[in-house]
Amino acid sequence: MLEITNLHARVAGKAILKGLNLSVKAGEVHAIMGPNGAGKSTLGNVLAGREGYEVTDGTVTYMGEDLLALPAEERAAKGVFLAFQYPVEIPGVNNTYFLKAALNAQRKYRGEPELDSMQFLKLTREKLKVLSISDELMHRAVNEGFSGGEKKRNEIFQMAMLEPRLGILDETDSGLDIDALKTVAEGVNRLRSPERGFIVITHYQRLLDYIVPDFVHVLADGRIVESGDQSLALELEEHGYSWIKERKLGAAA
Amino acid sequence: MQNWYPGDENGVGGIYNFVTKRGACRGARSKISWTQVETGSAITWKYPSCVLRGDDSVGEFYSVALTNHRQQADTGTKMIHLGARTKSKIISKGISAGRGQNSYRGLVKVEKNADGARNFTQCDSLLIGDRCGVHTFPYIEVKHPGAIVEHEATTSKISDDQLFYCLSRGISAEDAVSMIVNGFCKQVFKELPMEFAVEAKKLLEVSLEGAVG
Numbered sequence: 001m002l003e004i005t006n007l008h009a010r011v012a013g014k015a016i017l018k019g020l021n022l023s024v025k026a027g028e029v030h031a032i033m034g035p036n037g038a039g040k041s042t043l044g045n046v047l048a049g050r051e052g053y054e055v056t057d058g059t060v061t062y063m064g065e066d067l068l069a070l071p072a073e074e075r076a077a078k079g080v081f082l083a084f085q086y087p088v089e090i091p092g093v094n095n096t097y098f099l100k101a102a103l104n105a106q107r108k109y110r111g112e113p114e115l116d117s118m119q120f121l122k123l124t125r126e127k128l129k130v131l132s133i134s135d136e137l138m139h140r141a142v143n144e145g146f147s148g149g150e151k152k153r154n155e156i157f158q159m160a161m162l163e164p165r166l167g168i169l170d171e172t173d174s175g176l177d178i179d180a181l182k183t184v185a186e187g188v189n190r191l192r193s194p195e196r197g198f199i200v201i202t203h204y205q206r207l208l209d210y211i212v213p214d215f216v217h218v219l220a221d222g223r224i225v226e227s228g229d230q231s232l233a234l235e236l237e238e239h240g241y242s243w244i245k246e247r248k249l250g251a252a253a
Numbered sequence: 254m255q256n257w258y259p260g261d262e263n264g265v266g267g268i269y270n271f272v273t274k275r276g277a278c279r280g281a282r283s284k285i286s287w288t289q290v291e292t293g294s295a296i297t298w299k300y301p302s303c304v305l306r307g308d309d310s311v312g313e314f315y316s317v318a319l320t321n322h323r324q325q326a327d328t329g330t331k332m333i334h335l336g337a338r339t340k341s342k343i344i345s346k347g348i349s350a351g352r353g354q355n356s357y358r359g360l361v362k363v364e365k366n367a368d369g370a371r372n373f374t375q376c377d378s379l380l381i382g383d384r385c386g387v388h389t390f391p392y393i394e395v396k397h398p399g400a401i402v403e404h405e406a407t408t409s410k411i412s413d414d415q416l417f418y419c420l421s422r423g424i425s426a427e428d429a430v431s432m433i434v435n436g437f438c439k440q441v442f443k444e445l446p447m448e449f450a451v452e453a454k455k456l457l458e459v460s461l462e463g464a465v466g
């Protein structure tokens with residue numbers, strides 16, 4: 001469903017992605033690990049269509065379509081969802097109101113009927129219950145004054161409500177207590193289906209005990225430098241990223 | 254609510270709207286509350302005021318002023334405390350987009366016989382884009398040593414992060430801006446009767462057209 005070929009991207013005039021290749025088929029979960037500053041969030045932003053991220057080479061095909069040609073809001077309506085590493089606060093805008101506007105904008109774009117308040121409320125209740133998220137967060141402004149963990153839970157809740165085709169989670173597990181971590185995993189596992197794909201960016205193998213990935217990739221210096229299965233994550237945990245470099249050097253010698 | 258013709262994108266042909274409105278709270282425990290939503294005119298100068306003469310009288314001023322393109326708004330209130338234990342509250346929300354300029358200009362005056370007078374002023378400004386401006390000119394004149402006068406002011410900007418967050422959830426840039434602006438004005442809109450609040454919200458949407466992208 002997602003085919004990234006030779007992707008090069010610049011941010012603020014600086015080359016960050018330097019020939020990245022990644023193929024995600026429907027039904028698969030891909031974990032991406034890699035050192036700080038490697039370009040993981042940049043990849044998420046490029047896929048979600050953030051302005052200022054300039055693609056200088058390469059292609060991204062999503063469901064047979066040129067993803068890069070679409071504006072961000074259309075990508076969302078077509079099922080691309082990015083759970084942010086640092087979700088932003090929007091003071092004064094009620095969380096429920098925001099989410100309803102988002103869901104209905106997407107539905108409208110897809111030619112589906114919009115949900116009225118009752119239908120929306122019912123859906124909200126269902127999803128909150130499944131993810132055991134307190135409905136107190138729904139009455140507050142979007143992310144305003146949320147703790148780090150609450151923000152991440154809110155991202156997962158939004159994902160559950162919007163039911164994307166392609167979920168990209170950017171370090172959604174960072175800074176979470178064990179219960180919140182399980183909520184995040186539950187959010188992904190509930191949505192996991194043969195029609196959906198996930199890219200899970202994380203620094204910790206721990207998350208992958210709960211969300212078992214089909215593939216693990218290492219992103220370093222703007223490229224995928226190593227791919228494997230879950231055992232790769234375990235080895236990384238043990239040896240660190242320098243281990244990959246050394247292995248590559250060893251192979252080259 | 255005032256929505257006079259603001260002129261074209263350069264403000265040409267727009268109305269100038271210069272207004273002074275004054276209210277007197279003469280009786281004890283009387284109250285005047287002004288609520289205004291200003292979106293129109295090329296230039297607006299408007300200062301609805303309250304003279305708080307009666308003891309325990311109350312004055313309130315709730316304001317939303319929005320300028321886009323080349324519009325200029327200079328608006329605020331005067332709260333003149335004469336009677337004992339008079340109270341006033343000022344909530345002002347200024348929004349500027351395009352090359353708009355928006356000023357809050359207000360006077361809080363406490364005369365020497367106004368024992369126990371109190372004022373609270375909150376003045377928030379929101380910038381959309383980087384060619385507009387917001388300003389606040391709070392004048393405070395206090396002649397009674399026991400008066401309590403508070404002034405809070407904030408200035409914020411709709412950030413690229415906020416916009417992208419909305420876009421990434423499928424909300425268009427235009428809807429995102431109007432949502433954020435409405436959130437910003439909530440404190441004032443909740444003072445309006447339901448039908449007016451709906452109108453005010455629509456008026457802001459129309460006035461913000463072309464403010465992004």
Ligand SMILES: Nc1ncnc2c1ncn2[C@@H]1O[C@H](COP(=O)(O)OP(=O)(O)OP(=O)(O)O)[C@@H](O)[C@H]1O
Nearest residue numbers: 011012014016034035036037038039040041042043
């Ligand atoms: N807006 C920006 N302006 C300038 N440099 C940027 C910008 N965004 C990202 N960068 C730079 O691009 C590089 C990659 O950043 P990115 O956020 O993609 O890393 P990351 O792999 O997600 O790191 P982390 O694990 O710390 O989240 C970094 O060197 C960062 O400083």
Ligand SMILES: [Mg+2]
Nearest residue numbers: 040041042085
């Ligand atoms: Mg990152």
